[in-house]
Amino acid sequence: MAQYELVHEIQNLCPNNQMRDIFFKEVETDDPPEYVRQFLKGKIVELTTDSGPDGAVTVYASCDGLTQKFVFSPI
Numbered sequence: 001m002a003q004y005e006l007v008h009e010i011q012n013l014c015p016n017n018q019m020r021d022i023f024f025k026e027v028e029t030d031d032p033p034e035y036v037r038q039f040l041k042g043k044i045v046e047l048t049t050d051s052g053p054d055g056a057v058t059v060y061a062s063c064d065g066l067t068q069k070f071v072f073s074p075i
Helices: 032-039
Strands: 003-011 020-028 045-051 057-063 066-074
Touching (some): 032 045
Antiparallel strands (some): 003 066, 057 066
């Protein structure tokens, strides 16, 4: 399995508040979009995936009117 550093950003929807919640951790997965689906299990989720030239994978998840960003960077 591939190892990644995961940066998970949750945008704040409150007006006049530009802060967001940001979490970091190391994960092992061969399928980053499936990892996000399992992380948000039980919810209706719409995913969009972008791949970078350095092997990074960015997954945008739209769930319950909230957009979350998951950036998987290879270790």
